[in-house]
Amino acid sequence: MERERFVHQWQASRVVFGAGSLDRLGDELKTLGLRRALLLSTPEQADLAARVAAALGECAVGVFSQAVMHVPIETARVARARALQTRADCAVAVGGGSTIGLGKAIARDSGLPVIAVPTTLAGSEMTPIYGITEAGLKKTGRDPSVLPRCVIYDPELLQTLPRAMMVSSGLNAIAHAAEGLYAHDGSPITDLMAEEGIRTTAHMLSTLRALPAEAAVPMDTLGQALHGAWLCGSVLGAVAMGLHHKICHALGGSFNLPHAQTHAVMLPHTLAYNAPAAPRAMARVARALGQVSGPAGVHALLHGWGVPVSLRELGLPESALGDVAEAAVRSPYANPRPLERTALLGMLQRAWAGLPPQS
Numbered sequence: 001m002e003r004e005r006f007v008h009q010w011q012a013s014r015v016v017f018g019a020g021s022l023d024r025l026g027d028e029l030k031t032l033g034l035r036r037a038l039l040l041s042t043p044e045q046a047d048l049a050a051r052v053a054a055a056l057g058e059c060a061v062g063v064f065s066q067a068v069m070h071v072p073i074e075t076a077r078v079a080r081a082r083a084l085q086t087r088a089d090c091a092v093a094v095g096g097g098s099t100i101g102l103g104k105a106i107a108r109d110s111g112l113p114v115i116a117v118p119t120t121l122a123g124s125e126m127t128p129i130y131g132i133t134e135a136g137l138k139k140t141g142r143d144p145s146v147l148p149r150c151v152i153y154d155p156e157l158l159q160t161l162p163r164a165m166m167v168s169s170g171l172n173a174i175a176h177a178a179e180g181l182y183a184h185d186g187s188p189i190t191d192l193m194a195e196e197g198i199r200t201t202a203h204m205l206s207t208l209r210a211l212p213a214e215a216a217v218p219m220d221t222l223g224q225a226l227h228g229a230w231l232c233g234s235v236l237g238a239v240a241m242g243l244h245h246k247i248c249h250a251l252g253g254s255f256n257l258p259h260a261q262t263h264a265v266m267l268p269h270t271l272a273y274n275a276p277a278a279p280r281a282m283a284r285v286a287r288a289l290g291q292v293s294g295p296a297g298v299h300a301l302l303h304g305w306g307v308p309v310s311l312r313e314l315g316l317p318e319s320a321l322g323d324v325a326e327a328a329v330r331s332p333y334a335n336p337r338p339l340e341r342t343a344l345l346g347m348l349q350r351a352w353a354g355l356p357p358q359s
C-alpha cells in the first residue's frame with residue numbers, strides 16, 4: 001500500500017484532446033453559453049491568436065497580444081481594461097503558461113471564465129494556481145475561479161515549439177509529477193497520474209532524441225507531449241509542491257531566470273536532495289523513467305540536447321546562491337526532507353556548475 005491515508009478531491013474542468021481540436025473552440029464556447037471572447041497571446045504568438053480570432057468570427061471581440069512571463073500587474077491591468085472595454089464574456093488564452101497566467105489574472109479580478117489552448121507543456125491550464133508580479137515580487141495563490149473551464153489540447157499547435165523548449169518544458173512537466181509523488185496531500189489517483197505523466201513525457205523525449213534535428217516531429221509524438229502535460233499539470237493542480245517548486249519560484253521571481261529552463265536544470269538536484277527522505281516516490285520516478293535512479297534518470301534526460309544544464313548558463317551569478325538557499329529556508333514549502341541551509345547551498349552549487357546530482 002503506497003498511501004495509507006488520503007483525502008481526494010477533484011476539480012471539474014472539461015478537456016478536449018486531439019489533432020485539429022482547435023476547430024472545436026467555437027462549439028465549446030457555445031456549449032458554455034459564451035459569445036464574446038477576448039483572445040490572449042504573447043507578442044510572439046500574435047499571428048496565431050489573430051488566426052483563431054478570425055476563425056471565431058463574431059464570437060471574437062478582440063486580441064490582446066501583450067502577455068509576458070510572470071504576469072506583471074501592469075499588463076494584467078491593461079488586459080482587464082481591454083476585456084471591460086470590449087464587453088468580453090470570457091478570455092481565451094492561446095499559448096504557454098505566461099498567456100494562460102494572464103487569463104487567470106483577468107479571471108481573478110473580473111470573474112470572467114478562462115478557456116485555455118495550451119501550446120507548451122507547462123501545465124497551467126489544469127491548475128487553479130495564479131501568479132502576479134508586483135514591484136519585482138511574484139505572489140502566487142490558489143483560487144478555484146481561475147481554473148480554466150475548458151482546455152483544448154491540439155498537438156498541431158506544438159509543431160512550432162522549438163525542440164529546446166520541448167525538452168525544457170517536458171522536464172517542467174515531469175517536475176510537477178515527481179513532486180506530486182511525495183506530496184503530503186497526494187492520493188492513489190494523483191500518484192497514478194504522476195507516474196503515467198512522467199512515463200509518457202520521458203517516452204516522448206526519447207522519441208524526439210532519435211529524430212534527425214531537421215525532421216518534422218510526428219503528430220503522435222506531439223500528442224504524447226500534450227498527453228503527458230495534461231497528466232502532470234493535473235497533479236500540479238491537485239497537490240502541494242515542495243522544495244523543487246520553491247527553489248524555482250525563488251530563481252524565477254527574484255532573478256528573472258526563464259521558467260521551463262530553470263525547472264529542467266534544477267530537477268535532478270532537488271530530487272537528489274529529497275531522495276533519502278522519499279524512497280517510495282523516487283522508486284516510482286525511476287520506474288516511470290525506465291532507469292535505476294530517479295535523479296540520475298532525469299539528469300540523463302536533460303543532457304545531450306545542447307540546452308542549458310547549469311544555473312551558470314542561465315545567467316545566475318554564483319554570489320546569488322546564498323540568497324536562494326536563504327529564501328527556501330525562510331519560507332519553506334512542505335517537503336519530505338527538512339530544508340537545511342548548508343545542504344541546500346551544496347545542492348545549488350552543483351546545479352550552478354552543471355555537475356551530476358548527489359544525494
Ligand code: NAD
Binds near residue numbers: 124128130165
Ligand atoms: P511561456 O508561456 O512564457 O512561453 C515561452 C515562449 O514560447 C513565449 O515567447 C511563447 O510565445 C513561445 N511559445 C509558446 N508556445 C509556442 C509554440 N507552440 N510555438 C512557438 N512558440 C511558442 O512559457 P511556459 O514555460 O509555458 O510558461 C512559463 C510561465 O508560466 C511562468 O510565468 C510560470 O510561472 C507560469 N506557470 C504557471 C503555472 C500555474 O499553474 N499557474 C504552471 C506552469 C507555469
